[in-house]
Amino acid sequence: MAIAFESLYSDIQGRCGKLTVGKKTIKTPALLPVINPHLQLVTPREMQSMGVEALITNAYIFSQSKQYRERAVTEGLHKVLDFDGVIMTDSGSFQLSVYGKVSITNTETLAFQRDIGSDIWVPLDIPTSPASDRETAGRELAITMQRLAEAKEVFGKDAPLAGPVQGGIFTDLREQAAREVTDLGFTFCPVGAVVPLMESYRYRDLVSVVMAAKRTLSPAACVHLFGAGHPSMFALATAMGCDLFDSAAYALSAKEGRYLTTHGSFKIDELSELPCACTVCRSHTQEELRTAPDRERLLALHNLYVTVAEIARIRQAIFDGTLWELVDERCRGHPQLLAGYRAFLKGTVTLEKSDRVSKRRFFYRGDESCSRTEVFRYQQMLSRLILGKNVLIAFDGGIRDEFDTTLFFKPPFGPYPKELKETFPVGQSEIPEWDETMVRQGCNGIRMLKESHPGSRIVVSCNPAWEKIVMQAVGDIEVRNEQV
Amino acid sequence: MAIAFESLYSDIQGRCGKLTVGKKTIKTPALLPVINPHLQLVTPREMQSMGVEALITNAYIFSQSKQYRERAVTEGLHKVLDFDGVIMTDSGSFQLSVYGKVSITNTETLAFQRDIGSDIWVPLDIPTSPASDRETAGRELAITMQRLAEAKEVFGKDAPLAGPVQGGIFTDLREQAAREVTDLGFTFCPVGAVVPLMESYRYRDLVSVVMAAKRTLSPAACVHLFGAGHPSMFALATAMGCDLFDSAAYALSAKEGRYLTTHGSFKIDELSELPCACTVCRSHTQEELRTAPDRERLLALHNLYVTVAEIARIRQAIFDGTLWELVDERCRGHPQLLAGYRAFLKGTVTLEKSDRVSKRRFFYRGDESCSRTEVFRYQQMLSRLILGKNVLIAFDGGIRDEFDTTLFFKPPFGPYPKELKETFPVGQSEIPEWDETMVRQGCNGIRMLKESHPGSRIVVSCNPAWEKIVMQAVGDIEVRNEQV
Numbered sequence: 001m002a003i004a005f006e007s008l009y010s011d012i013q014g015r016c017g018k019l020t021v022g023k024k025t026i027k028t029p030a031l032l033p034v035i036n037p038h039l040q041l042v043t044p045r046e047m048q049s050m051g052v053e054a055l056i057t058n059a060y061i062f063s064q065s066k067q068y069r070e071r072a073v074t075e076g077l078h079k080v081l082d083f084d085g086v087i088m089t090d091s092g093s094f095q096l097s098v099y100g101k102v103s104i105t106n107t108e109t110l111a112f113q114r115d116i117g118s119d120i121w122v123p124l125d126i127p128t129s130p131a132s133d134r135e136t137a138g139r140e141l142a143i144t145m146q147r148l149a150e151a152k153e154v155f156g157k158d159a160p161l162a163g164p165v166q167g168g169i170f171t172d173l174r175e176q177a178a179r180e181v182t183d184l185g186f187t188f189c190p191v192g193a194v195v196p197l198m199e200s201y202r203y204r205d206l207v208s209v210v211m212a213a214k215r216t217l218s219p220a221a222c223v224h225l226f227g228a229g230h231p232s233m234f235a236l237a238t239a240m241g242c243d244l245f246d247s248a249a250y251a252l253s254a255k256e257g258r259y260l261t262t263h264g265s266f267k268i269d270e271l272s273e274l275p276c277a278c279t280v281c282r283s284h285t286q287e288e289l290r291t292a293p294d295r296e297r298l299l300a301l302h303n304l305y306v307t308v309a310e311i312a313r314i315r316q317a318i319f320d321g322t323l324w325e326l327v328d329e330r331c332r333g334h335p336q337l338l339a340g341y342r343a344f345l346k347g348t349v350t351l352e353k354s355d356r357v358s359k360r361r362f363f364y365r366g367d368e369s370c371s372r373t374e375v376f377r378y379q380q381m382l383s384r385l386i387l388g389k390n391v392l393i394a395f396d397g398g399i400r401d402e403f404d405t406t407l408f409f410k411p412p413f414g415p416y417p418k419e420l421k422e423t424f425p426v427g428q429s430e431i432p433e434w435d436e437t438m439v440r441q442g443c444n445g446i447r448m449l450k451e452s453h454p455g456s457r458i459v460v461s462c463n464p465a466w467e468k469i470v471m472q473a474v475g476d477i478e479v480r481n482e483q484v
Numbered sequence: 485m486a487i488a489f490e491s492l493y494s495d496i497q498g499r500c501g502k503l504t505v506g507k508k509t510i511k512t513p514a515l516l517p518v519i520n521p522h523l524q525l526v527t528p529r530e531m532q533s534m535g536v537e538a539l540i541t542n543a544y545i546f547s548q549s550k551q552y553r554e555r556a557v558t559e560g561l562h563k564v565l566d567f568d569g570v571i572m573t574d575s576g577s578f579q580l581s582v583y584g585k586v587s588i589t590n591t592e593t594l595a596f597q598r599d600i601g602s603d604i605w606v607p608l609d610i611p612t613s614p615a616s617d618r619e620t621a622g623r624e625l626a627i628t629m630q631r632l633a634e635a636k637e638v639f640g641k642d643a644p645l646a647g648p649v650q651g652g653i654f655t656d657l658r659e660q661a662a663r664e665v666t667d668l669g670f671t672f673c674p675v676g677a678v679v680p681l682m683e684s685y686r687y688r689d690l691v692s693v694v695m696a697a698k699r700t701l702s703p704a705a706c707v708h709l710f711g712a713g714h715p716s717m718f719a720l721a722t723a724m725g726c727d728l729f730d731s732a733a734y735a736l737s738a739k740e741g742r743y744l745t746t747h748g749s750f751k752i753d754e755l756s757e758l759p760c761a762c763t764v765c766r767s768h769t770q771e772e773l774r775t776a777p778d779r780e781r782l783l784a785l786h787n788l789y790v791t792v793a794e795i796a797r798i799r800q801a802i803f804d805g806t807l808w809e810l811v812d813e814r815c816r817g818h819p820q821l822l823a824g825y826r827a828f829l830k831g832t833v834t835l836e837k838s839d840r841v842s843k844r845r846f847f848y849r850g851d852e853s854c855s856r857t858e859v860f861r862y863q864q865m866l867s868r869l870i871l872g873k874n875v876l877i878a879f880d881g882g883i884r885d886e887f888d889t890t891l892f893f894k895p896p897f898g899p900y901p902k903e904l905k906e907t908f909p910v911g912q913s914e915i916p917e918w919d920e921t922m923v924r925q926g927c928n929g930i931r932m933l934k935e936s937h938p939g940s941r942i943v944v945s946c947n948p949a950w951e952k953i954v955m956q957a958v959g960d961i962e963v964r965n966e967q968v
Binding site: 049050051204263271272273274275276277278279281282283285302305306308309310312313315316319328329332333334335336338339342363364365366367368430431432433435437 | 533534535688747755756757758759760761762763765766767769786789790792793794796797799800803812813816817818819820822823826847848849850851852914915916917919921
């Protein structure tokens with residue numbers, strides 16, 4: 001197999017992995033900066049020194065370029081771009097989505113990508129606009145699938161081919177596309193045509209189409225979120241199971257005088273400070289950067305530093321098992337990202353199945369933390385506790401002799417026996433002062449315990465402040481307002 | 485006046501200002517890195533090139549140093565440290581708090597600070613431990629106040645003297661101290677002895693003592709949060725009205741192999757990646773940094789870059805009027821910071837009075853956003869709306885002819901007339917899908933409108949999903965489940 005992906009460790013659906021393309025291996029999650037051969041603000045070699053292992057360029061631009069076509073064919077892409085890492089090429093589909101047509105066929109672009117020595121080739125898929133109706137999306141998907149089949153047929157099953165997943169905003173079509181792409185044997189699967197969703201802040205729709213694709217893609221497939229280049233959304237996309245991103249944003253933004261941050265973009269003219277630790281920002285004032293003769297390059301460098309650093313932060317979060325916390329941090333940066341995050345949290349039941357067992361910690365970051373996979377999993381486990389006939393759940397941690405079993409209580413998880421006090425998540429979770437939402441979530445655990453242990457009489461002992469919530473959440477239960 | 489402070493623009497209680505000390509002026513908020521003359525991991529000159537305008541060193545160390553004492557007296561501190569910005573000196577109070585005694589008196593240390601050419605002198609105040617009881621705190625405060633009075637008397641009212649605010653964890657003592665410091669004419673006021681609170685994550689107590697001091701300090705005083713050096717809490721401290729921080733954390737952490745970030749500290753050995761945009765992190769792998777011969781210096785540099793960048797981010801947030809959003813982002817980084825943030829939000833009624841009128845935007849970041857000053861202020865304003873006899877609050881935005889006045893509804897603010905649709909905060913606020921908490925907060929506005937307009941009959945028209953919340957929040961009100 002020409003393209004192979006291995007997940008080394010994971011958190012939620014995010015993976016730190018190894019993508020092997022021929023003889024080259026890169027770490028994922030990874031960002032592939034987009035290189036336009038005609039306009040290299042930052043050279044591939046400079047990018048490599050920042051930690052970039054792979055990049056993407058446009059085969060269609062090379063194929064149409066008087067300056068570069070011949071050189072690329074004779075010298076090869078890696079020599080022309082002076083980069084010995086992984087180079088992926090796009091086919092011209094982007095131009096197709098912008099201009100409506102391209103003067104190249106599917107097999108022509110793939111042969112050209114092969115001839116210039118690209119490491120990952122993309123067929124001429126049809127990026128279906130989110131505005132397209134179902135009939136159009138379905139028709140375009142059929143063409144895409146035909147071309148993917150043709151690609152495999154013509155270039156062989158071991159060719160380093162990407163199999164894009166299309167289907168517009170229709171989740172059933174995305175599921176179908178992902179299933180068919182998997183059946184055709186693709187192990188490198190871009191989720192395509194999502195840029196318009198991101199440009200218009202439609203993060204709920206983004207979550208819906210990516211999660212649909214992930215449902216039917218093989219877990220062994222490396223997933224590339226095509227055109228995703230803003231660092232504010234990498235964490236959420238990674239948590240959904242995307243492994244690769246590609247960014248023209250660093251350069252396009254620089255051209256327009258925009259300054260990327262993990263919490264949004266700013267026009268350089270609007271800034272009064274340079275709120276970043278990178279070498280550009282710590283060696284220039286805002287005024288110096290704004291008026292610098294090489295401002296576009298400096299901005300592109302800053303944008304890349306921030307973007308590459310975010311990838312490192314995400315890898316670290318997966319390693320630690322703190323990806324939920326990073327997703328929470330990033331997604332509160334824009335209300336529509338928060339909407340996407342809340343939509344993502346609604347899938348906890350599914351996400352829990354593949355989430356890892358133990359993590360560095362659980363930090364409570366607000367109400368949304370109550371919906372995390374760890375809470376759901378913990379409460380599912382409660383049915384397996386062995387209880388006596390008379391059970392006390394003591395919010396204050398005090399033991400009363402009249403009960404056969406005493407459990408303690410830690411929101412948002414719920415009741416726990418002392419044996420679980422030092423285990424994850426009860427032991428490694430840190431919460432602020434108890435609040436209503438987390439106590440209510442914990443009481444959900446009491447309800448589940450009660451339902452799964454009909455032979456036990458369960459009594460809750462708590463501070464009067466929580467009595468009402470206990471009653472509301474659990475229903476028919478004996479509550480004592482006593483403290484020992 | 486030797487020390488003067490001017491606030492140029494503000495957000496919540498945070499200020500971007502100008503601190504003038506003699507002929508030197510620095511921008512605030514500012515970070516003063518702590519310089520130990522015996523151990524300069526990063527030189528003052530290097531710090532200056534990162535944007536550092538002021539630093540702090542310890543006069544007591546100089547006074548006890550065979551190597552530096554004479555040089556400091558003859559050549560002056562600025563020459564010895566090779567730094568022409570503002571240099572503040574600590575008196576030995578820190579040593580007092582650690583070792584219990586120092587071999588110098590109040591007037592001796594101040595005369596020494598004067599003689600070595602320090603720009604800001606700190607009297608020998610007594611840093612009261614948070615563990616001290618009220619009687620001890622009061623007794624120590626009395627000594628501190630005596631010494632501050634002595635300082636003013638001996639060195640004159642125009643001497644560049646800092647007036648530390650002590651009082652332990654007792655808010656009445658902090659209020660008293662701040663009042664007396666103000667009465668003595670101090671315009672530069674460190675809030676002292678808070679390091680143990682920060683070290684033990686007691687952010688609720690930190691909020692309580694800083695807010696107490698701020699209540700009675702002059703708004704014209706420049707407030708220094710003594711010993712605050714971790715970038716994760718600068719935003720919260722700034723929002724409370726602190727203008728200066730000083731950091732030994734960059735160096736102490738580096739010594740211990742710790743890597744600072746705005747979301748917490750990591751041991752370098754535990755990291756698998758370097759999740760930062762700074763030049764150290766983007767030119768080394770974790771392995772290279774961990775094993776570098778100059779690792780301590782590299783870590784100190786990284787720590788400083790991150791810290792200085794956070795100050796820039798805070799200034800930008802104040803400029804934009806988005807400080808609440810930054811505080812929210814940072815404080816969710818640790819559950820105890822979240823506890824401090826929630827405690828701070830409880831002071832909204834007070835904070836609103838001094839908050840600015842218009843801001844760049846209002847981004848909803850979760851339930852905590854419902855308690856922001858802008859929401860409180862908007863709802864206060866509702867009593868001034870002029871209403872007809874029959875008033876409709878149309879959640880769906882539809883107008884019905886049978887009503888004299890139609891208002892629309894935007895959570896978490898509440899009802900608004902169409903004239904306010906484009907004004908702050910209704911017009912410049914962005915929210916995700918409506919949720920219960922924000923709708924309930926908006927209904928609080930309906931309740932206030934109803935109470936302040938007893939002559940009007942108010943009817944709410946809303947989707948059935950919200951009816952229960954409207955009834956709960958407003959009480960006796962007519963609700964129609966109709967849509968136009």
